[in-house]
Amino acid sequence: MENSEPTGIGTGSVKKGIDYKWIVLSITTIEMFMVSVNGSITLISLPAIFNGINIDPFTSFQYLIWVLMGYSLVTATLLLSCGRLSDMYGRVKLYNIGFAIFTFGSILLFLTPGTGDTGAIEIIVFRLVQAVGASFTFSNSAAILTDAFPPNERGKALGLNQIAFLSGQFIGLILGGILAFYNWRYVFLVSVPVGILGTIWAYLKLKESPLPRRARKIDIWGNLTFFAGLTLLLIGITYGLLPFGNDPMGWGSPWVIASIVAGVILLVAFPFIENRVEDPMFKLSLFRNRIFSLANIAGFLSAIARGGMMFMLILLLQGIWLPLQGYSYESTPFWAGVFMLPLTAGFLIMGPLSGWLSDKYGSRLFATGGMVLTAVSFLMLAVLPYNFDYWIFAIALLIMGLGNGMFGAPNIAAIMNAVPSEDRGVASGMRTMLQNSGMVISMGMFFTIILVSLTQTFPPVLAVSLTSAGAPGLIAPMSALPPTGSLFAAFLGYNPVRVILAAVPQSVVAALSPATITTLTGITWFPVTLAQAFMPSLRISFYIGAAICFVAAVLCALRGSRYV
Structure with missing residues (x-):
């Protein structure tokens, strides 16, 4: 049953009074808001950041790649381990630790001492520190919310949580343009007070769920295989985008080829290892549940379709469209954020609404419809000329926002409702790992298409x-x-x-x-x-994005109808 409590969950549900679930929602909302602001404010403020540390744009493309992809790479490799550790030692405990680490990383970014190449490397390293903290919060946020809310309210809770995430994207775009005008360091400082407040609030108010759990062991071989395999694969993809010798891209580099091949071999070996260890961190048995497996695959495909889309659209606006409208290059980073706002507006309209409606009518219809709308928006963008009329572009972005908002909360609720309570930590880690891996693969895929063409x-x-x-x-x-x-x-x-x-x-x-x-x-x-x-090449990327979304829509439709 899609929206009912699976066997075993009732014994582990949190029953701490009517007020506690709203406390949980407030804390996870603060976390989602902070992480979202950090993502969009960094993206829109990269020009000010790189100018502030005196980076040469013609010799430092590799730093841009690592600032954009390093964060997702670390979270993708750590999420499964964090999810399993949370089920073993307490979701709230590790969630609080993650909040504190993320805030510490923001402080380090604000204090970045170096300039030039040194400063760029320091920013990358400090972003990786943030990513470690985000791995602990990402892997537990949905699980903690699921523990606190009954099944018939989880879509609404996740939808409200999504409002914070999308509001953070909106505020980050505007704040990035304003703060970067004064000092690029303020871009990172803005997360610090929110992080400190959230860390203290979580430490004081969150309580561990009394989950029935047996003694579990750390899956050492699974952790090592997965971490090494995914790291090697993603590093190979990243360096494949960089020049090698006289070639403009590095796909022919022996190191890139060796890294990708070794990563693929380890990832192929990973499920066989997980089937033989006593306490696997990637619980393959969960995929026997059709809703869980198809919803996760659809989420993975959705991340591949949209992961690099935001950056490609910003490149289109800043490099081509805005200058043709008379905007100076110095002002294009800020105005690109402003002209992308219809995307966020669509998220804000549909995200909470679809979560609330999916509690009543099931998630399949909304997840399927969301992917279809997103595919349509990709097709609209693919046929636009480079000097397009903005109102058509804005409608396409609004539809894309509506589609992704319609898909998000119902799909997450379907995944979390499909697992027993003692596995919610690892299930949440599996979901976010697939999503973040899809984002990194998407960036690599879109960048490759664009750069090969260029x-x-x-x-x-x-x-x-x-x-x-x-x-x-x-x-x-x-x-x-x-x-x-x-x-x-x-x-x-x-x-x-x-x-x-x-x-x-x-x-x-x-x-x-x-x-x-x-x-x-x-x-x-x-x-x-x-x-x-x-x-x-941009049109090819959009057509590929549309095709992936249509496949995800088919998977959403096949996962079963709602019944009570």
């Missing part, structure tokens, strides 16, 4: 465009620079052509006419040139 199509497009502008002498020096550097420069709020002209021999620049220089350094020449190479 490296193949940007040089000839650039040559034609430079010749038309009266600057054929710039073809050789500008073609020698990596296309990713131009894209990265636009993302960081630089005028890429000004950066490029500063890097080529001045004798070449001196040979250009003033009119040609004015054309090249204007705010329209580079976006139009970039769009010719960028848009075909």
Whole structure:
């Protein structure tokens, strides 16, 4: 039964009075809000952060990749272990520890002492500290909420929790633009008071559930195999996006190939190991439940479809559309966040509503419909020209937000309702691990599609465009620079052509006419040139995202009807 308590859960349910569940909701809401603000504020403030530590956009693409993907990589590898440890030693205890570690990481980021490459490495390391804390909170948040709320209210609770997450995304986009204007360090400071409040509130108010549990052992071999396998695979994907030798990408690197192959072998061996250990951390028997297995796979596919989507849309806005509308490169990071707000609005409208309705009518209809809507939004985005009318773009984003909001809370509620209480920690860890792994795979997939296309199509497009502008002498020096550097420069709020002209021999620049220089350094020449190479690959990404969402919708529809 989709929305009823599975066998065994009733004996472990929390019954601490009517007020306790709202205390739990308030604490997990603070945590979701903090993590969400941290994610969106970091993404929209990366230009100010990298400018603040004096990063060269043409030589530091690897730092951008690690700031974006390192956080998800660590959480993906740790979530299962954290879920199992929580079932063994207490969800609340490890949840509180995670809250404190995340806050400590935010303080370290605010105090980042270095500049240049050193500063970028410090930011990456401190973000990984945050990720360790987030792993403990992510793996327990849904489980603690599920313990506190009865089955017929869990969708509503998860929906309200989702409001905090999505509100945090909205506030993070706005705060990032405002705080980064004054000082990039304030971007990280904003999480500190929220984290301190949440840590103290959780420590004082949360209580462990009296779950019936036998003595369990730590799954050493499973932990080692999974951690090593997923780490090697994700590191291989990450470095495959970076240049290797004379190649613009690293997929031919022996280290990348060896890392991916070793990671795949270990992950293939992982389920066989889990079937033979006494207390597996990845409880494969849970997948015998059709609702649990299909809902998790649908969540994984949803994460793959949308994980890199936000960054691709911001690249489209900052590198092409906003400059064509007359916005300066320095202002595009802030305005990109503003123009993405319809996506958040759709989340805010549908997230809590779908959670509440799924408690009454079951999750299958809402999860399926949400994925269909998301697929439709991808198709709408795929057919837009690069200089689109904003209202059409905004409608597509709103539909995407509505679809993901309709899918989120009902799908999580279906997963958590499908497991016995003593396994909620590991089940929550499995769910979030699959989601975060999907996000990392999505970033790698979308980046690969975009970068492969740019490296193949940007040089000839650039040559034609430079010749038309009266600057054929710039073809050789500008073609020698990596296309990713131009894209990265636009993302960081630089005028890429000004950066490029500063890097080529001045004798070449001196040979250009003033009119040609004015054309090249204007705010329209580079976006139009970039769009010719960028848009075909972006459309492919959107079509792939739509196809993945349709598959997820089919899985949601197949997982069974609601019955009471």
